[in-house]
Amino acid sequence: MYPKLQIVDYSTMEAIEGQRHGHQLKNQYWSKNKGSDLAERVKKLTEANIWIYTQLYDLYQMFPNIITFDDLYDKDIESSLMIKYYLVFMEKDEFVIDKLLEDRDITYASKRKDAGLVFxxxxxxxxxxxxxxxxxxxIMRDKYFEVAQHTQTNKKDHFYSTKDNILELIDSESPLGTMNIPAFNFFVSLTPLKVIHDIVNYILIEPYSKLRYxxxxxxxxxKELYPTHWGIDREFLENFGHHDFHDPxxxxxxxxxxxxxxEANLARILNEKGIEWRYEKERYEVDLDKEQKANYLPDFVLPIEKVIIEVKGFWDSYSLKAYTAAKEKYSEWTFLHIDSDIYYSINQVYKDKVLNWDSSKISIKSEILxxxxxxxxxxxxFVKKLLVGDKVIIERNSDNPYDKNxxxxLDSDGEHLGFLSKEWASVYAEKMDMGIKYQCEVVSxxxxxxxxxxxxxxxxxxxxxxxxKSH
Incomplete structure (x- = not known):
């Protein structure tokens, strides 16, 4: 379905074997091919970087007739700066981006579609x-480079290092310069695209940055082609539709x-109840263990009610640890997760009551704990008497001095076998305290x-x- 990735050494036109270091090849190409055509030069340098940034350049390699920079060099950079920019989205998101561009009065040079993508x-x-x-x-007004705590000397040094990097990028005689965040922000600020980009990084403004692109x-x-965001690559395209994942x-x-x-249906209920919510907006630092910290990004935060909601079709070990750690550290908040056990009942209650409800078949899933x-x-x-297939009873032990969850x-006679592991207890305690009941069977x-x-x-x-609940 997609063209194969081909990487060649342009000095010999032979296929490259083994790993090549793009930054070394880039400088070699610059010195050896200084007088060569600029379009050919950028192609060589892009190819040279491919071993380090394969994922970044996938679409450029896969769709050479769509993503093309040949006409970028029609003007000499000494007289005019030419900027070409590509945004690639899933075709299902086309109407969203069309509306964004229309609302912000941004005109694209072309729009093409291929393989479920829109370019x-x-x-x-x-x-x-x-x-x-x-x-x-x-640069002096760019909020990204406000250094109020620095001395005047440091401010001056910082300004000139930033300015010099941009000057190197637009100097046809310089092999240096990288498309870092300040340089990208500068070039984008020269175009209408500035109104749809965040001022402190490469990404689009919220909420469009959540889309896959x-x-x-x-x-x-x-010098080279600069990838600035890579949510869509070869691996994703070849697996799209074959895996259970939630695409924005x-x-x-x-x-x-x-x-x-x-998540959409839960948001609709919250709207009907007049409850303020924020989606994937706030991060919380958590301690996964004594040495490892992580940022926990909850799905929904209800700031007035001080409730955090996590929507989970599937728990992996990392998200399970992060959720448990967040509940321990931020005990002033009420934590609530929504899995198939809970969503099944929510769907039964609201599917015929809420406008624009997305209906789908909900099945109760078993889990191995x-x-x-x-x-x-x-x-x-009692453990020694236990056999695979035997029934087990789980019951809350909320007065446990070591873990309220x-x-x-217990075995079928009520004898104590052990405890559900801490992380899983953190999840199942919520459900059992609501009144959900379980049937359990030994599998190993x-x-x-x-x-x-x-x-x-x-x-x-x-x-x-x-x-x-309705009140």
Whole structure:
């Protein structure tokens, strides 16, 4: 479906074997081919970087007839700066980007579609004298480079290092210069595209930055093509539609980009109840263990109610640890997760009541959970009697002095076998405290852990979190 990636050494025209270092090849090409055609030069330098940045250049390699920079060099950079910029989105998001560009009065040079993608091309020519006058004004006012705590000397040094980098980029005789954030911000500020880009990084403004997209920028300096964002690459395209993942979608009625229909429906309920919510807006630092910290980004934050909502179709080990750690550190907040056990009931209650509800078949999923602490002396006799297929009972142990989320595991006679592991207890305690009940069965017995299959049994009861109940 997609053209194969071909990498060649342009000095010999032979296929490159093994890893090549792009920055070394780039400088070699510059010195050896200084007088060569600029369009050919940028192609060589892009190819040279491919081993380090394969993912970044995938679309450039895969769609050579769409992403092309040949006409970028029609003007000499000494007289005019030419800027060409590509934004590549999934075709399903075309109407969102069309509306964004229309609302911001931005005109694209061309728009083409291929392989489920839509390619927006933007092209601009700016007079070099204007750039020279603009350069100092732009950098001095750029919020990204406000260094109020620095001395005047440091401010001056910082300014000139930034200015020099941009000058190197637009100097046809210099092999130096990189498309870093300040340089990108400067070039974009010269075009109408500035109103749709964040001022402190390469990405689009919120909420459009949540969409899956890739972008490239090129200027007529003959150095290289600069990838600035790469949400779509070869691996993604070849696997698209074959894996269960949540790709961001723009929902017109919510005027927001969300990752799933579950999240969209929950947002609709919150809107109907007049509850303020923020989606993927705030990060919280958590301690995964004694040495490792992480940033936890919750799905929904309800600032007035001080509730954090995590929507989960599937728990991986990292998200499970991060969620548990966040609950421990930010105990002043109420944490609530929505998985299939809970969403099944929410769907039953609201599917015929909420406008624009996204209907889909919801099935209750079983999970395999670990029972730990089985090597305690007093528990060993009961563990030894246990067989695969035996029933296990789980019950809340909220008065446990070590963990208020504790969940005990008992055999069919009520004898204590151990506890549900800490992270899983943090999740299942929420559900059991709401009244959800489970049937459990042993699937494996190991020296230090028993694995049980757990499935909700009282699905005929409409049990939903208080925040979503009608009052």
């Amino acid at each position: 927006y091309e933007f092209s601009y020519e700016i007079d070099r004298d204007y750039i020279n006058n603009k350069l100092m004004v732009h 890739t972008s490239y920028i090129g200027i007529n300096n003959g 979608i723009f929902y017109k009625d919510l005027d927001e980009i969300l990752r799933s229909t579950w 670990p029972i730990v602490g089985i090597t305690q002396k007093e528990r060993i006799p 504790a969940i005990k595991a 017995i190991e020296p230090k852990v028993i694995k049980i299959k757990v499935v909700r049994v009282n699905i005929d009861e409409d049990i939903i979190p208080n925040i979503f």
